Amino acid sequence: MAASLHFNSVRTTPCAKGFRRSSFSIKSTRLEFSSSVSSATGFLCARIERACRRVTKINCERGTLSVIEKDETANGSPDGNFGQLTCVMKFGGSSVASAERMREVADLILSFPEERPIIVLSAMGKTTNKLLQAGEKAVSCGVSHASEIDELSFIKDLHFKTADELGVERSVISAHLDELEQLLKGIAMMKELTLRTKDYLVSFGECMSTRIFTAYMNKIGAKARQYDAFEIGFITTDDFTNADILEATYPAVAKRLHGDWMSDPAIPVVTGFLGKGWKSCAVTTLGRGGSDLTATTIGKALGLREIQVWKDVDGVLTCDPNIYSRAKPVPYLTFDEAAELAYFGAQVLHPQSMRPAREGDIPVRVKNSYNPKAPGTLITKSRDMSEAVLTSIVLKRNVTMLDIVSTRMLGQFGFLAKVFSIFEDLGISVDVVATSEVSISLTLDPSKLWSRELIQQASELDHVVEELEKIAVVNLLQHRSIISLIGNVQRSSLILEKVFNVLRTNKVNVQMISQGASKVNISLIVNDSEAEQCVRSLHSTFFERGRVSELDSEENASTTTTTTTTSPIPATN
Numbered sequence: 001m002a003a004s005l006h007f008n009s010v011r012t013t014p015c016a017k018g019f020r021r022s023s024f025s026i027k028s029t030r031l032e033f034s035s036s037v038s039s040a041t042g043f044l045c046a047r048i049e050r051a052c053r054r055v056t057k058i059n060c061e062r063g064t065l066s067v068i069e070k071d072e073t074a075n076g077s078p079d080g081n082f083g084q085l086t087c088v089m090k091f092g093g094s095s096v097a098s099a100e101r102m103r104e105v106a107d108l109i110l111s112f113p114e115e116r117p118i119i120v121l122s123a124m125g126k127t128t129n130k131l132l133q134a135g136e137k138a139v140s141c142g143v144s145h146a147s148e149i150d151e152l153s154f155i156k157d158l159h160f161k162t163a164d165e166l167g168v169e170r171s172v173i174s175a176h177l178d179e180l181e182q183l184l185k186g187i188a189m190m191k192e193l194t195l196r197t198k199d200y201l202v203s204f205g206e207c208m209s210t211r212i213f214t215a216y217m218n219k220i221g222a223k224a225r226q227y228d229a230f231e232i233g234f235i236t237t238d239d240f241t242n243a244d245i246l247e248a249t250y251p252a253v254a255k256r257l258h259g260d261w262m263s264d265p266a267i268p269v270v271t272g273f274l275g276k277g278w279k280s281c282a283v284t285t286l287g288r289g290g291s292d293l294t295a296t297t298i299g300k301a302l303g304l305r306e307i308q309v310w311k312d313v314d315g316v317l318t319c320d321p322n323i324y325s326r327a328k329p330v331p332y333l334t335f336d337e338a339a340e341l342a343y344f345g346a347q348v349l350h351p352q353s354m355r356p357a358r359e360g361d362i363p364v365r366v367k368n369s370y371n372p373k374a375p376g377t378l379i380t381k382s383r384d385m386s387e388a389v390l391t392s393i394v395l396k397r398n399v400t401m402l403d404i405v406s407t408r409m410l411g412q413f414g415f416l417a418k419v420f421s422i423f424e425d426l427g428i429s430v431d432v433v434a435t436s437e438v439s440i441s442l443t444l445d446p447s448k449l450w451s452r453e454l455i456q457q458a459s460e461l462d463h464v465v466e467e468l469e470k471i472a473v474v475n476l477l478q479h480r481s482i483i484s485l486i487g488n489v490q491r492s493s494l495i496l497e498k499v500f501n502v503l504r505t506n507k508v509n510v511q512m513i514s515q516g517a518s519k520v521n522i523s524l525i526v527n528d529s530e531a532e533q534c535v536r537s538l539h540s541t542f543f544e545r546g547r548v549s550e551l552d553s554e555e556n557a558s559t560t561t562t563t564t565t566t567s568p569i570p571a572t573n
């Protein structure tokens with residue numbers, strides 16, 4: 001093969017600042033180039049990688065090979081001063097689900113030669129779910145069967161196959177796979193899967209995806225360095241499966257990543273989702289989807305220009321595309337809107353992820369790794385709201401609602417205080433609240449209950465009701481949904497007029513309504529069974545039948561409700 005290929009430099013031109021592109025025409029003496037394009041590409045790329053340390057991208061197309069490399073003469077920095085890190089690029093599980101996807105992600109990163117990014121990766125595809133399933137099975141399968149758990153085989157096959165297809169050594173992950181098997185045997189032996197063990201178990205996903213990807217980046221000549229978040233200063237509370245990032249994280253992470261970059265520049269590849277408990281020193285996780293939070297934490301820590309979260313959708317959409325396929329991308333959002341949307345159940349962003357971005361005032365861009373040309377969603381501190389009415393509709397299912405009516409043993413002030421102190425004592429979060437003088441309707445945050453065992457959940461609910469019944473008549477209503485309308489609440493009259501028209505047409509009774517203090521959210525509680533249809537009808541009214549504007553209605557912003565809550569509409573069972 002070596003003797004059969006020749007390539008001559010055609011031209012070298014500057015491309016993005018600090019980089020240059022060299023193009024070569026390729027001739028094959030023995031082979032028609034087009035018939036052996038992949039082997040020729042592989043061969044040439046390997047030779048170029050060995051020859052040039054600064055290569056960031058190699059493209060081979062129709063007999064022309066172009067190489068993008070760092071041009072150390074262009075910015076007068078032959079001493080290897082590469083400037084500061086510029087942005088975070090986070091890729092979720094769907095973006096790194098296979099070898100092919102990892103290759104595309106590497107290409108995508110290198111197609112922005114002007115950036116000096118920090119990469120945050122989630123576990124490959126559905127690895128986190130598979131790890132949790134493997135753990136559940138290990139509890140009851142017996143030590144001798146732990147090695148045969150289907151999910152373990154799936155995870156091993158996926159990671160070895162990916163390493164093979166990318167041409168990286170299996171050894172980058174084989175020790176982790178051995179340790180994972182040992183851990184499952186340990187769980188089988190103990191017949192117990194604690195929250196702490198669960199976090200350690202799922203951490204294998206991110207630890208392995210980042211190691212494979214880093215090895216691949218190095219193989220193609222883009223110098224990269226892998227980091228486990230729990231080793232570089234991600235300090236969290238010890239709330240296993242749902243830990244919070246502590247302030248000490250920011251300086252520690254900045255010092256480590258910045259220090260390494262300045263002394264020996266290499267693209268940092270960091271595990272998403274993981275941290276280290278400050279008391280236990282054990283591996284913690286930031287809650288499902290927590291890699292978004294890892295990315296924004298790094299963005300704030302290093303004061304970067306932008307945080308990019310790359311997903312499998314064209315940005316934040318007007319509603320969940322799994323509920324309604326005609327959902328459309330939302331071009332701009334504020335941090336408040338995005339936080340509210342995430343908190344009320346839009347899976348696309350982690351509920352806490354906007355906090356560091358807002359604090360650091362760093363724009364977050366949500367992009368599609370399957371469709372990089374799509375503009376995506378830009379999330380910033382403020383945006384032009386003059387045209388905005390409704391931005392997005394979010395559905396949170398399977399919510400528990402409580403109607404609590406005072407027996408008048410306490411005055412109004414004492415009544416509200418007592419009710420909330422019961423929730424505080426039991427450590428249960430409340431989502432949506434509406435009050436009148438002697439009654440409160442509220443929903444319980446399902447994510448806080450879900451982190452507990454089902455049996456524990458049921459007994460906790462009984463306990464809440466028991467405590468509340470000492471001062472009130474309590475009605476527990478399950479299988480409810482919260483429909484959250486994220487948008488310009490300055491136009492609440494217009495929004496509500498349209499909403500109630502839709503609900504009336506669909507013969508749906510709203511059981512509670514609340515306008516959040518954040519001024520970007522109106523929440524409606526309806527039965528689970530009616531919720532999806534409501535979302536679809538609302539979507540078609542607000543986003544498909546022409547733009548809803550203030551002019552559509554005689555109502556206008558002057559009638560805006562300014563109170564944070566409205567009276568509950570009595571619920572039916």
Ligand SMILES: Nc1ncnc2c1ncn2[C@@H]1O[C@H](COP(=O)(O)OP(=O)(O)O)[C@@H](O)[C@H]1O
Binds near residue numbers: 317392
């Ligand atoms: N409003 C919404 N906008 C965009 N995606 C949404 C929305 N609500 C739910 N989703 C779901 O969120 C998914 C993306 O989030 P996630 O799976 O956490 O991404 P990743 O794993 O790539 O970080 C989409 O595939 C989509 O099904």
Ligand SMILES: N[C@@H](CC(=O)OP(=O)(O)O)C(=O)O
Binds near residue numbers: 091092123272290291
């Ligand atoms: N792998 C973790 C963390 C994460 O953020 O994943 P993703 O980016 O694929 O949502 C999870 O599945 O929860």
